[in-house]
Amino acid sequence: MKMHKWLLVLLLTWAAGFSIPASAQNATEGGSTIEYTSQDKAASDPEMADVMRQDGKIYIVVAVLVSILLGVLFYLISLDRKIGKLERELRQ
Amino acid sequence: MKLTWWKWLTIALLLYTVVMGMLSEVPRLAILNETIRNLYFHVPMWFGMILILLVSVVYSIKYLRNPLTRNDIIAYESAKVGILFGVLGIITGMEWARFTWGEFWSNDPKQNASAIGLLIYFAYLILRGSFQDHQQRARISAVYNVFAFAALIPLLFILPRLTDSLHPGNGGNPGFNSYDLDSRLRAVFYPAVIGWTLLGVWVVHLRTRLEVLKQRFYENA
Numbered sequence: 147m148k149m150h151k152w153l154l155v156l157l158l159t160w161a162a163g164f165s166i167p168a169s170a171q172n173a174t175e176g177g178s179t180i181e182y183t184s185q186d187k188a189a190s191d192p193e194m195a196d197v198m199r200q201d202g203k204i205y206i207v208v209a210v211l212v213s214i215l216l217g218v219l220f221y222l223i224s225l226d227r228k229i230g231k232l233e234r235e236l237r238q
Numbered sequence: 239m240k241l242t243w244w245k246w247l248t249i250a251l252l253l254y255t256v257v258m259g260m261l262s263e264v265p266r267l268a269i270l271n272e273t274i275r276n277l278y279f280h281v282p283m284w285f286g287m288i289l290i291l292l293v294s295v296v297y298s299i300k301y302l303r304n305p306l307t308r309n310d311i312i313a314y315e316s317a318k319v320g321i322l323f324g325v326l327g328i329i330t331g332m333e334w335a336r337f338t339w340g341e342f343w344s345n346d347p348k349q350n351a352s353a354i355g356l357l358i359y360f361a362y363l364i365l366r367g368s369f370q371d372h373q374q375r376a377r378i379s380a381v382y383n384v385f386a387f388a389a390l391i392p393l394l395f396i397l398p399r400l401t402d403s404l405h406p407g408n409g410g411n412p413g414f415n416s417y418d419l420d421s422r423l424r425a426v427f428y429p430a431v432i433g434w435t436l437l438g439v440w441v442v443h444l445r446t447r448l449e450v451l452k453q454r455f456y457e458n459a
Contacts, residue, residue: 154244161428191266204260211256219249222440223241229447236454 248440251433255279258426265420269338276334278426282434283327284352288394290438291320291359295387298380307453308446310376313383315445317362319438324356339404348398348405355390362386 198204259278267274294316301309331349332342343349365382369375398408 154247157432158247161432192268192271194264194266195272208257208260211260212253215252215256219252222444223245225444226241226245226440229444229451232451233447236451236458 244436245440248433248436251429252437255282255426255430255433259430262426263422265422273334273338274423276330277423278430279434280327280330280334281427282431283323283330284394285431286435286438287320287323287327288390289435290316290323290442291387291390293439293442294320295383298383301376301380305373305376307372307376308450310380311449311453312442312446313380314366315449316438316442317359317383319442319445321356321359321363323434323438324352324359328352328356335404344404346398346404347401348394348403348408351393351397355393358386358389 195204255278259275264272264274294313297309297313297316300306301313328349331352335344335346335349336342339346362379362382366375366379369378398405402408
């Protein structure tokens with residue numbers, strides 16, 4: 147079990163090592179990052195769902211996805227607890 | 239709710255993936271457009287598959303060194319979850335390919351190789367089903383599993399690189415940089431890989447415990 151923990155910690159630091167400089171970079175770049183709202187920029191660039199972001203409809207998609215994910219995860223948790231209960235019963 | 243820390247971590251990483259996967263900024267690329275966000279869902283399926291199949295192979299080797307039923311159970315359950323991830327990877331890949339490469343299946347070397355790899359693993363399931371004797375089943379399928387994994391790695395990571403492929407990072411290109419995998423994508427992609435893989439590990443953990451319970455129940459009955 148100990149080795150598993152170390153492996154995961156290693157993986158997490160690796161992921162964080164990539165993620166944190168990335169967000170810091172975005173913060174320092176500031177003005178140079180692409181703004182979804184600028185119309186002239188959007189016209190010259192490949193088409194993206196800028197309108198969906200502008201009017202906030204993207205949050206509906208996020209809400210639906212999060213609901214489904216949470217539903218599946220709660221199901222998994224309840225399964226986990228049921229198996230845990232059986233294990234305790236069998237041990238007695 | 240009492241949960242082990244890594245299960246909370248799974249939940250946090252997956253929520254982060256879904257929310258940031260939709261809301262974060264991504265490079266504006268022709269053809270791909272917003273579908274570049276599939277990177278957070280399609281590619282982690284393959285990473286997850288490889289990692290979970292690696293768990294499977296480790297426990298198969300463990301079984302061969304020390305024939306405990308538990309080792310065999312973990313090897314089998316993780317192989318099944320790995321295959322599930324692979325099937326999801328191939329389905330999501332086909333959906334993505336239809337709208338970026340034009341066809342569900344364009345005989346891309348990596349598509350073909352991953353299909354062959356999955357067929358090798360389907361054969362593992364059939365092989366397991368064809369033995370009556372528990373020990374024989376566990377031992378022979380453990381040996382097969384080692385060979386299956388050894389075949390999968392060149393199929394996915396070496397052979398597609400030797401020819402031209404539609405997949406980024408193949409056809410002579412080195413790994414990820416050609417992917418336009420810039421820092422904005424990385425900030426979601428790596429947590430996504432760990433989150434989805436941990437979800438697979440969670441399922442393996444549950445199925446293993448269930449299988450161990452089943453065996454103990456039959457021993458007592």
